Amino acid sequence: EAQVTQNPRYLITVTGKKLTVTCSQNMNHEYMSWYRQDPGLGLRQIYYSMNVEVTDKGDVPEGYKVSRKEKRNFPLILESPSPNQTSLYFCASRMKGGLTRQPQHFGDGTRLSIL
Amino acid sequence: DAKTTQPTSMDCAEGRAANLPCNHSTISGNEYVYWYRQIHSQGPQYIIHGLKNNETNEMASLIITEDRKSSTLILPHATLRDTAVYYCIVSPDNYGQNFVFGPGTRLSVLP
Numbered sequence A: 001e002a003q004v005t006q007n008p009r010y011l012i013t014v015t016g017k018k019l020t021v022t023c024s025q026n027m028n029h030e031y032m033s034w035y036r037q038d039p040g041l042g043l044r045q046i047y048y049s050m051n052v053e054v055t056d057k058g059d060v061p062e063g064y065k066v067s068r069k070e071k072r073n074f075p076l077i078l079e080s081p082s083p084n085q086t087s088l089y090f091c092a093s094r095m096k097g098g099l100t101r102q103p104q105h106f107g108d109g110t111r112l113s114i115l
Numbered sequence B: 001d002a003k004t005t006q007p008t009s010m011d012c013a014e015g016r017a018a019n020l021p022c023n024h025s026t027i028s029g030n031e032y033v034y035w036y037r038q039i040h041s042q043g044p045q046y047i048i049h050g051l052k053n054n055e056t057n058e059m060a061s062l063i064i065t066e067d068r069k070s071s072t073l074i075l076p077h078a079t080l081r082d083t084a085v086y087y088c089i090v091s092p093d094n095y096g097q098n099f100v101f102g103p104g105t106r107l108s109v110l111p
Helices: none
Strands: A004-007 A010-013 A019-025 A031-038 A042-051 A054-057 A076-078 A087-094 A110-114 B009-013 B018-023 B031-038 B045-050 B061-064 B070-075 B084-092 B105-110
Touching (some): A004 A087, A019 A031, A019 A087, A019 A110, B018 B084, B018 B105, B031 B061, B045 B070, B070 B084
Parallel strands (some): A010 A110, B009 B105
Antiparallel strands (some): A004 A019, A019 A076, A042 A054, A087 A110, B018 B070, B031 B045, B061 B070
16 A cells, blocks of 8 residues: 555654654655644645755754655654644655646654653 | 635535635746645645646546636535545646645535
């Protein structure tokens, strides 16, 4: 089954303790991205990657890092989490090519709470 | 990027057609209209997209006005499982393009 898998689905942690949210897709997609969703603000893109070893900042990259060493994986790293990063996070992927040819596939989300 | 305006919320009776409007009066000639939906806090799900012609797939129909300044998503026979937030997005068809999700319309399908 084609899917985007995020782990963990839920995490409560404390300020300053480094954490990584993993994202893996099994569709051989070139494009992957991370979004965060906050009440009243919709989904905002954090980082995206157009291929292996190619990453770029989205609209709200501060406080986050990503890496793309393999095509299928795109982890989101919070080196020193803070309470304002408490949010619902989504990973998405799609194939190379225009948006009209390849809709984005989203994971089921990771709910992070930073105390 | 062009902005979209959608009603905050709508109700629809189960079994009836749900018509969700979207205004995008500043849309550019190379921008498409996309619709996604998000059920509860799951990941957004693609529904349909179009440029200027009306489109239909197994989930919905998309009607775009001739001047392309507005569109309507139609769910022909709404079910309770169609209760969700529906997002109308306009964007060019570029590989690197980022989607901008606004607040969307919260559709409640009532029994």
